[in-house]
Amino acid sequence: MASRPTKPLNLLALGSALGLTFTLAACGGGSSSAAGAGGASTSADCAAYSQYGNLKGKTVTVFTGIVTPEDTPYMDSYKPFEKCTGATVTYEGDKSFETQVLVRAKAGNPPDIAIVPQPGLLKQLVATGKAKEAPAAVAANVDTWWGADWKAYGTVDGKFYAAPSGASIKSLVWYSPKEFKDKGYTVPTTLDELKTLSDKIAATGKKPWCAGIASGEATGWPVTDWMEDMMLRLSGPTEYDKWVNHTIAFNSAGPTAALDMAGSFLKNDKYVNGGLGGVKSIATTTFQDGGLPILTGKCSLHRQASFYAANFPAGTKVAEDGDVFAFYLPGKDVTSKPLLGGGEFNLAFSDRPEVKAFQTYLSTDTWANNKVASSPNGGWISANKGLDVSKLNNPIDKLAAGLLQDKSAVFRFDGSDQMPAAIGSNAFWKQSTSWITGQSTKETVDKIEAAWPK
């Protein structure tokens, strides 16, 4: 019954098995290389790179969540280093970087350098035991170019691991300079003045504030930023740190007052939600749409980070004399200047000489300025004090960089990015959303406190 295959079939079977071996051998690596001749910005001046030595034939891999189109400026900013040292930098961007980098570190297959956007994730990565402490040259650069607060975010258990890379500013309020000029409003300099201004606009029958917190499963995150900003303003940086590190309870007096303060804007039906509906409409409006009513004149104020500039439609002039611009969300009084923001850190998983050299390059003012030069449309700043603010390419970057370099400003990193994942990327978002749709402040902080991992 069983008809037996003939000889040619056997040969075919063996043939494909052999062919496979060769094909697999020829097909290794999948990431695009940033190597190439021709520096984007700097000419043949390699003097600043001589300290890294000759790294010809050596390769450094970079893994990050920064993808097209923001990846090109990064690759371009590596070119002077590649050209002068002969090393090759391989850049790999992945939207699911946050989960993938942990998987790769745990599996023993980490990249040489990971660009980590949250101190919380940095701690998790260091806990895998695969990360390497920063070399002395990097630590020295960070001491020179960054404030002690920034160095602290790259430090885990007293050991310094990762130098800061980019930065962003969250304590900003978007507004229409034209409306302010026409109506004679002035930019407020204290929280009380901001309240007065809001009341003044509300008295004209217009809802002054607009907001949107919908963001898929991350819905609620803009509220966490509001609360962090208010916590910094009402209780000060020291209490803020205690709150973030859970040395004071989430439902203690300080955080509760901060959320109540945020509520006096966000849950005030005289204030919100300009052009978008009632208070509850905040929950279903995407954060991208949240500030757009400023352009149609339906809303006057919108609190959101510096990156929000990219959300306005093409042709919108973002400048102090344009269609929209932002002002610093004022402190409790004129003298205090707390600043909420975020940023990325370069964590190394290898201590090969070429990795150390590249890591050192990334921590210099030279790289920060190269990065700005390779970002013709702006949208990137750093807290590096060596950054030449006058070279920045757009007004909002200049405003943000100016705030970062302001000596009287006290910078604090986004708190929810530092809290454990169960809070920072789950309970805090979820309960904030319920808070917008009607849950009381007390119940909200109690539930987040209860969710804190023991």
Added chain:
Amino acid sequence: MTTSQKFTQMGAAVLLFLAVVGVILFVATRFSGRKADRAVATVFLLPTVVMVALGLVYPGAKTIYQSFFDAAGSSFVGFDNYATIFTSSDQVTVLRNTVLWVVVTPFVATAIGLVYAILIDRARLESFAKALIFLPMSISFVGASIIWKFVYEYRPNEQDIQQIGLLNQVLVWLGGSPQQWLVNPPWNTFFLIVVMIWIQAGFAMTVLSAAIKAIPEDIVEAARLDGVGALGMFRFVTVPSIRPALVVVLTTIGIGTLKVFDIVRTMTGGQFDTSVVANEFYSQSFRSANQGLGAALAVLLFVLVIPIVAYNIRQLRSTEAR
């Protein structure tokens, strides 16, 4: 990765598949003699057994093991994770929603499919009417969710502001005020269930329509002669005749509903108390970094599916035995 690299990888994958099949065929031909059949069967079954063991049994066992450990997967906590599922108010809401989904979706989708199948049976333009209700079936869950997100979209009833959601526009035309459909529990869960019914009713209709057409003509004729009316025909002839098909449709939709994830994640992200077990399992495991609770939820899902599958198989066996 460039396009050519992707194609190379795809080519390599196809070759790998061919090579494996080739090797199996090659080995299978090496056997001869009286015991050959048994050996050949073993060779053919082996890859399947290995793949099921590696891809299903091992991860399944590992998940059950993990569900008894804490968030980091390092220390044993016994049945704590399961206790959390049945006691914490958030998780109880998740269970309630899952029950709503599983109770409502299969029955409503099947009922709509059945009634529709009977109504259009032998009608003019039957195939066109069938295509209409079957079309949503060909849309992915995420695609359908995005479509319905727009249907439910809310804009305030203000001057210079246009509604962009279909449902609210209809409401405004009727003189009502627009609603935020997805915000208020527990009603929002029903608005999500509508999407699943929209997708699955077409599946139910197709299978049941085929079953109805397979009812022997003589039974129908005999019933008519006995003077059975339209309702009686439905109650005493149609439904009993298509019972096996009904069971398959109900259980298939039931299993699909238990695993529903895409709709919830796309439309609300599990916010506003709309999360279900499959979605909660994902967010606990991958967002909240709570491996233990995530694994426990996955095990719960597995346990819930078992009785439906078992019932389905028993039904199939009894039909075959007849």
